[in-house]
Amino acid sequence: MPDHVQLATFGITELEAQHALDRLNVRDVEYADLYFESRVSESVSMEEGLVKRAAKSISQGVGVRATAGEKTGFAYSDELTKKDLEIAADTARYIAHSPKGDRAVPVPAQRRPTRDLYPIERAKADVATPERVALLNEIDAEARRYDPRIKNVMASFNTEYKVVAVATSDGILVGDVQPLSRLQITCIAEENGNRQVGSFGGGGRVGFEFYRDQNRHLDYAREAAREAILNLSAVDAPAGAMPVVLAGGWPGILLHEAIGHGLEADFNRKKTSAFSSLIGKRVASDVCTIVDDGTLPFRRGSLNMDDEGTPTGRTTLIEKGILRGYITDKLNARLMGIALTGNGRRESYQSVVLPRMTNTFMLAGESDPHDIIRSVKKGLYAVSFGGGQVDITNGKFVFSASEAYLIEDGKVTKPVKGATLIGNGPEILTKVSMVGHDLKLDNGIGTCGKDGQSVPVGVGLPTIKIDEITVGGTQG
Amino acid sequence: MDIVRKERAEHSIAAGNGGYAQLAADVLAHAKQCGATEADIVVADGETFSVQVRVGAVDRLTKAREKRLGLRVFVGKRSATTSTSDFSKASLDRLVSETCTLAKAVVEDPVSGLPEAAQLGGDRPDLDLYDETVLGTETQIDWAKRGESAAFSADSRITNSEGAEFDSSSGRVVLANSHGFVGSYQSSSFSLSVSPIATETGTGAMQRDAWYEVQHKFARLASAESIGQEAARRAVRRLGARRVATKRVPVVFDQETAGSLLANLCSAVSGYGLYKRASFLLDQLGQTVASDRITVYDDGRMVGGLGSRPFDGEGLATRKNTIVERGVLTSYLLDTYSGKKLGLPSTGNASRSVGESPSVGPTNFYLVPGVKTPAEIIGSVKEGLYLTEVIGFGINMVTGDYSRGACGFWIENGELASPVEEITIAGNLKQMLKDIELVGNDLVFRGRIASPTLKISEMMVAGN
Numbered sequence: 001m002p003d004h005v006q007l008a009t010f011g012i013t014e015l016e017a018q019h020a021l022d023r024l025n026v027r028d029v030e031y032a033d034l035y036f037e038s039r040v041s042e043s044v045s046m047e048e049g050l051v052k053r054a055a056k057s058i059s060q061g062v063g064v065r066a067t068a069g070e071k072t073g074f075a076y077s078d079e080l081t082k083k084d085l086e087i088a089a090d091t092a093r094y095i096a097h098s099p100k101g102d103r104a105v106p107v108p109a110q111r112r113p114t115r116d117l118y119p120i121e122r123a124k125a126d127v128a129t130p131e132r133v134a135l136l137n138e139i140d141a142e143a144r145r146y147d148p149r150i151k152n153v154m155a156s157f158n159t160e161y162k163v164v165a166v167a168t169s170d171g172i173l174v175g176d177v178q179p180l181s182r183l184q185i186t187c188i189a190e191e192n193g194n195r196q197v198g199s200f201g202g203g204g205r206v207g208f209e210f211y212r213d214q215n216r217h218l219d220y221a222r223e224a225a226r227e228a229i230l231n232l233s234a235v236d237a238p239a240g241a242m243p244v245v246l247a248g249g250w251p252g253i254l255l256h257e258a259i260g261h262g263l264e265a266d267f268n269r270k271k272t273s274a275f276s277s278l279i280g281k282r283v284a285s286d287v288c289t290i291v292d293d294g295t296l297p298f299r300r301g302s303l304n305m306d307d308e309g310t311p312t313g314r315t316t317l318i319e320k321g322i323l324r325g326y327i328t329d330k331l332n333a334r335l336m337g338i339a340l341t342g343n344g345r346r347e348s349y350q351s352v353v354l355p356r357m358t359n360t361f362m363l364a365g366e367s368d369p370h371d372i373i374r375s376v377k378k379g380l381y382a383v384s385f386g387g388g389q390v391d392i393t394n395g396k397f398v399f400s401a402s403e404a405y406l407i408e409d410g411k412v413t414k415p416v417k418g419a420t421l422i423g424n425g426p427e428i429l430t431k432v433s434m435v436g437h438d439l440k441l442d443n444g445i446g447t448c449g450k451d452g453q454s455v456p457v458g459v460g461l462p463t464i465k466i467d468e469i470t471v472g473g474t475q476g
Numbered sequence: 477m478d479i480v481r482k483e484r485a486e487h488s489i490a491a492g493n494g495g496y497a498q499l500a501a502d503v504l505a506h507a508k509q510c511g512a513t514e515a516d517i518v519v520a521d522g523e524t525f526s527v528q529v530r531v532g533a534v535d536r537l538t539k540a541r542e543k544r545l546g547l548r549v550f551v552g553k554r555s556a557t558t559s560t561s562d563f564s565k566a567s568l569d570r571l572v573s574e575t576c577t578l579a580k581a582v583v584e585d586p587v588s589g590l591p592e593a594a595q596l597g598g599d600r601p602d603l604d605l606y607d608e609t610v611l612g613t614e615t616q617i618d619w620a621k622r623g624e625s626a627a628f629s630a631d632s633r634i635t636n637s638e639g640a641e642f643d644s645s646s647g648r649v650v651l652a653n654s655h656g657f658v659g660s661y662q663s664s665s666f667s668l669s670v671s672p673i674a675t676e677t678g679t680g681a682m683q684r685d686a687w688y689e690v691q692h693k694f695a696r697l698a699s700a701e702s703i704g705q706e707a708a709r710r711a712v713r714r715l716g717a718r719r720v721a722t723k724r725v726p727v728v729f730d731q732e733t734a735g736s737l738l739a740n741l742c743s744a745v746s747g748y749g750l751y752k753r754a755s756f757l758l759d760q761l762g763q764t765v766a767s768d769r770i771t772v773y774d775d776g777r778m779v780g781g782l783g784s785r786p787f788d789g790e791g792l793a794t795r796k797n798t799i800v801e802r803g804v805l806t807s808y809l810l811d812t813y814s815g816k817k818l819g820l821p822s823t824g825n826a827s828r829s830v831g832e833s834p835s836v837g838p839t840n841f842y843l844v845p846g847v848k849t850p851a852e853i854i855g856s857v858k859e860g861l862y863l864t865e866v867i868g869f870g871i872n873m874v875t876g877d878y879s880r881g882a883c884g885f886w887i888e889n890g891e892l893a894s895p896v897e898e899i900t901i902a903g904n905l906k907q908m909l910k911d912i913e914l915v916g917n918d919l920v921f922r923g924r925i926a927s928p929t930l931k932i933s934e935m936m937v938a939g940n
Binding site: 044047048050051052053054055056057058059060061070071072073074075076077078091094128129130133151152154186188190195196197237239240241270271272274350352386387388389391392393394396397398399400417418419420422423424470471472473474475476 | 530533534535536537538539540541542543544555556557558559560561562567571574575577578579581582583585588613636637638673681682683684714717719722723724752753754758831832833867868869870872874875877879880881883897898899900901902903904936938939940
């Protein structure tokens with residue numbers, strides 16, 4: 001872990017942070033924190049064979065928060081002077097309607113996260129623009145080489161280098177450096193007026209070398225091209241309730257939407273989730289065990305610590321079909337009297353902390369993936385997906401396939417056009433009858449939205465069979 | 477959750493440019509010294525105050541001031557874009573030189589560049605986007621509490637709440653470029669949203685819905701009570717929803733879902749998707765793309781409009797464009813760059829977020845109302861779906877293939893018979909636009925994109 005992750009990065013002394021916390025920590029305030037963040041984002045993008053655009057954005061600021069009971073006062077500033085800190089602190093503590101400064105806070109002890117899940121030297125993260133340009137040019141050439149029907153390739157490479165420091169009224173002062181990068185490719189294929197699209201991408205808390213390692217970037221390019229070409233021959237998707245086999249990896253978005261959001265503590269504290277009061281109850285078949293794990297090295301959804309300074313962990317959400325636990329931040333853990341899981345996350349210093357997922361996946365089962373497909377007489381085999389969405393309160397969720405095939409008499413046959421799948425969160429996993437031994441995590445492309453805040457996440461899934469789910473095709 | 481946030485009035489903008497005109501001039505001059513042949517700069521600042529209450533008590537107060545500066549430089553035909561929130565001279569000097577270095581690292585793009593100097597300027601009317609009203613904390617808390625309380629009082633089945641939120645914000649945008657253009661405007665926004673939860677007696681099944689309103693002017697906001705009551709009505713009417721059997725039926729899109737359909741049309745006519753050959757409306761200019769009942773305008777000059785602005789993200793005067801006239805596609809939405817790629821002039825639709833190069837966006841994009849009331853439209857359906865919400869991302873803009881999660885009401889013999897959920901609707905946007913049979917008389921602007929109720933003659937509804 002680099003040494004420069006602490007307050008000094010932000011030109012703030014420990015004493016100034018302490019004073020701001022003192023100002024926040026008044027009668028009725030149970031918890032207060034300061035979140036310092038500096039972020040440098042860079043992107044290069046290519047279309048029509050030309051790397052035309054480069055962009056860089058720098059932001060820095062502090063978010064100041066005080067909580068009292070269920071109430072949160074929050075303010076943020078892009079200025080990091082002592083005075084700005086004080087103004088923000090006074091705004092945040094308004095929530096407690098209290099006179100200032102009548103209780104001492106423990107002096108935070110500087111410390112670092114005890115591990116480093118994404119050790120990348122700054123030099124590697126900060127690769128020169130011409131190297132990024134060269135990477136995109138190779139991708140364009142590879143995708144067009146894959147098939148002459150590929151008529152346009154759009155690719156972008158984005159990196160983010162984030163330095164954070166968290167000072168809290170419960171005595172934590174801790175920092176982290178959080179690199180993140182992503183390579184995304186979209187191909188357009190055209191044949192006799194039929195135009196189709198294919199996409200692929202990947203990334204994580206990794207350096208630039210990750211993409212060149214074993215020519216990973218060229219694999220991505222061929223995958224995007226393959227999907228576009230495949231869709232040229234796709235037939236209309238079927239409509240109605242039927243068995244669906246999900247391939248491993250990114251189709252784990254099912255878990256994220258169907259149960260993950262519903263198990264975030266805030267909705268359950270407020271009893272607005274379809275999962276409220278289902279702890280200890282069966283919500284999945286006994287072949288399903290699902291965890292949220294923020295500790296996987298280099299993963300897009302991983303963090304050494306969450307944005308409240310709590311180390312991330314591995315939380316069992318569902319164990320052999322039984323609902324075991326929620327994922328929490330400090331506010332909701334305190335109000336519900338349950339354990340902290342290290343899932344308090346925020347998009348930036350401008351956003352409040354919410355309980356959010358990290359990497360959410362189902363553990364491997366025992367079935368052979370081929371047997372799973374063979375067990376379906378007539379159904380759908382879905383391999384890749386676009387986005388998903390859920391209504392927390394009634395539990396209804398959707399996710400949309402971008403690469404899928406018909407299964408006829410136990411065999412994967414024709415590719416079908418994209419279709420949305422819709423189901424009911426607390427019910428759908430009870431219909432999972434087979435779980436493969438082939439657990440795969442996604443390639444590192446997920447971004448989760450909640451309350452207008454986006455955070456990077458991961459998902460994973462072995463091949464599974466859902467006995468019945470509604471497929472939103474056009475063919476009855 | 478991925479619930480798309482309600483549309484807000486465009487945050488920013490302003491008369492009186494707070495000294496930013498001079499700052500912009502200094503940065504532009506420095507960019508020239510660093511080798512930039514052309515450049516433009518956008519500076520935005522603003523204040524926001526947000527109050528959330530839940531079940532009668534304050535849940536969260538958020539207060540902030542922000543400012544941001546975005547710089548785009550051209551070194552010949554190469555360009556790059558950067559942004560920062562640090563306005564110190566040292567930081568801006570570094571930003572300018574980094575931007576020029578970045579620009580030199582990308583390839584030449586023959587069509588890149590600022591608009592011609594002669595195209596800039598034009599009149600800049602006051603579009604009534606700014607209200608200097610500053611609301612006290614207690615006033616905002618009171619509005620949010622009254623909104624939520626009205627929802628609870630409206631129906632005994634409203635048992636819980638995701639809360640009510642009152643937001644106020646104001647800000648300004650200054651845009652300047654190396655052709656000498658300097659423009660600025662101010663705008664403000666006031667909004668209330670209420671999200672109650674209804675519980676079904678017996679089963680305990682819950683349904684959530686929400687209602688909201690956004691205005692530039694505080695005085696134009698509907699009453700907190702009316703917003704809360706409408707939110708309650710929408711949540712309660714969903715109770716007891718069921719699935720339906722898979723079948724092909726007519727689908728009536730209510731104002732909100734028709735607006736989402738119109739947003740799909742808006743994306744399809746956006747210049748960037750078109751020149752990348754990633755739109756299902758490729759090469760359709762002058763062709764019939766929709767039913768002859770459909771006329772669509774994009775009007776950047778509607779007084780008080782949530783998408784109105786005096787000039788676009790490149791400094792071109794905004795205007796009223798006819799996008800679709802009686803079913804015929806008459807114009808795309810273009811900025812200078814995408815226009816040049818397609819051999820057409822900009823339509824004044826450059827949209828500029830501070831840290832990015834311009835793209836294309838709508839101003840006030842709306843479908844001209846017809847004469848039928850929503851009740852008459854529902855009455856024309858023997859069996860079908862009245863669609864009140866779509867979820868998910870099942871739209872392929874390249875092909876027009878459309879498949880989305882849906883909920884609403886089943887129509888039997890011209891009446892709303894029962895709520896339905898956990899179903900999908902599917903079709904292809906190319907065909908759906910042509911299959912619009914009826915257009916309602918109920919156009920209301922609740923955001924930048926607005927449509928009256930629409931009826932599509934037939935779509936596939938999948939359920940059990």
